[in-house]
Structure formats: C-alpha cells, structure tokens
Amino acid sequence: DAGVIQSPRHEVTEMGQEVTLRCKPISGHDYLFWYRQTMMRGLELLIYFNNNVPIDDSGMPEDRFSAKMPNASFSTLKIQPSEPRDSAVYFCASSFVPHRGNTIYFGEGSWLTVV
Amino acid sequence: KQEVTQIPAALSVPEGENLVLNCSFTDSAIYNLQWFRQDPGKGLTSLLLIQSSQREQTSGRLNASLDKSSGRSTLYIAASQPGDSATYLCAVRLQFSGGYNKLIFGAGTRLAVHP
Numbered sequence: 001d002a003g004v005i006q007s008p009r010h011e012v013t014e015m016g017q018e019v020t021l022r023c024k025p026i027s028g029h030d031y032l033f034w035y036r037q038t039m040m041r042g043l044e045l046l047i048y049f050n051n052n053v054p055i056d057d058s059g060m061p062e063d064r065f066s067a068k069m070p071n072a073s074f075s076t077l078k079i080q081p082s083e084p085r086d087s088a089v090y091f092c093a094s095s096f097v098p099h100r101g102n103t104i105y106f107g108e109g110s111w112l113t114v115v
Numbered sequence: 116k117q118e119v120t121q122i123p124a125a126l127s128v129p130e131g132e133n134l135v136l137n138c139s140f141t142d143s144a145i146y147n148l149q150w151f152r153q154d155p156g157k158g159l160t161s162l163l164l165i166q167s168s169q170r171e172q173t174s175g176r177l178n179a180s181l182d183k184s185s186g187r188s189t190l191y192i193a194a195s196q197p198g199d200s201a202t203y204l205c206a207v208r209l210q211f212s213g214g215y216n217k218l219i220f221g222a223g224t225r226l227a228v229h230p
Contacts, residue, residue, distance in 0.1 A: 043220040091158060106158035
C-alpha cells in the first residue's frame with residue numbers, strides 16, 4: 001500500500017482565502033484522523049472519523065474549520081476563511097480498529113502558510 | 116484531562132551513547148502507548164506500540180517500557196547513531212467504549228546524535 005496520501009504538500013495562501021486539504025487513507029482502515037502541528041501547541045487532534053462518520057470534532061478550532069469524509073477512501077479538511085494563525089502542518093492519519101497491535105499511520109503532512 | 120509530558124525537550128549526545136527518553140501521562144486508563152519518530156519535514160513513523168497489559172517492547176536497538184500504574188514510559192536507544200537524529204514523540208491511546216478512540220501526544224524530544 002502507498003500509505004496515507006495527503007495533498008497538497010505545501011500551500012501558501014492569502015488571508016481570507018479558502019483552503020482545502022485532502023487525504024486518502026490506507027485502504028481498509030476504519031478510522032481517519034486529522035491532526036494539526038505547531039511549535040507552540042504540538043500535535044493536536046482536530047477531528048476523527050469511524051467508518052466515514054465523524055465521531056469527535058471537539059478539537060476543531062472554530063466554525064471556519066470543517067471536515068468531510070464522503071467515502072472510505074477520501075477526506076477533506078477545509079478552512080474558510082483562512083487566517084495567519086492557521087499556519088501549521090496538517091496531518092492525516094488512519095488505522096484499523098484500536099485493539100491489539102493496530103498502530104496508526106500518518107501521512108507526510110500538508111504545510112500551510114497563510115500570509 | 117489526559118496530559119502527556121516528555122523529558123528532556125532536547126538532547127545532544129555523541130555517537131555510540133546509550134540514551135533514555137522519558138514520557139509521563141496523568142491518567143493511567145490508557146489503551147496503549149506508542150513511540151513515534153518524526154524527521155524534519157516528514158510525517159510520523161511508529162516505532163513501538165505497547166499494549167496496556169504489556170511491560171515492554173523491543174525492536175532492534177530500541178526498547179520501550181511501560182509502567183501504567185506510575186504513568187511512565189521510557190524509550191531506550193542503544194549505541195546511538197547519527198541516523199537516529201530526529202524528534203521522538205510519545206502518544207497514549209485513550210480507552211473508551213463504543214468505538215471512541217483518541218491519541219494524545221507529548222511535545223516530543225529533539226535528539227541530535229553527532230559523530
């Protein structure tokens with residue numbers, strides 16, 4: 001398997017613009033996670049899905065952030081409108097059900113800069 | 116609220132040294148604990164996963180231990196090499212019923228191994 005695939009890898013956008021980050025999880029995984037990483041706050045869980053259904057979105061910063069998973073092989077994280085404080089690395093990760101030795105696999109991240 | 120702390124925040128050692136990275140967590144009701152490695156500009160790679168019922172896991176020069184009752188884990192790296200230079204993150208998976216599933220990360224330890 002190619003692993004978790006994220007796009008774009010890098011994006012620079014102007015404040016106020018809409019940003020859409022995309023993720024393709026590992027085939028067959030039941031769970032998909034969106035994390036944000038910054039120097040100040042480290043890795044924060046934004047939202048996760050189980051079988052395409054959002055389970056916990058308590059980490060989503062505010063209404064400007066939204067995430068969808070229309071099918072088992074695709075998810076998006078959207079920021080509208082974007083602000084400079086949204087600049088961070090956004091990671092997508094996936095896993096099987098969390099029992100036994102099932103680990104979580106991360107994509108390479110989408111590096112977002114909002115100017 | 117579960118909090119994960121890693122000490123030290125940064126470590127610089129000469130090649131060949133054996134070293135220990137520490138991770139502590141405040142709530143012992145965890146499902147498992149994972150150690151990850153993150154290289155600059157990359158995603159996270161899982162190194163070792165310890166189930167809550169286990170005491171340690173080994174992979175090559177890496178050994179991770181878990182003491183759930185005291186809320187501590189250590190990652191031991193034997194005979195360190197310059198290629199081990201990276202950030203090492205500890206994460207605990209919280210245990211809930213009904214498919215609830217959350218991974219909480221520490222801030223990481225930045226390791227530099229110099230020749």
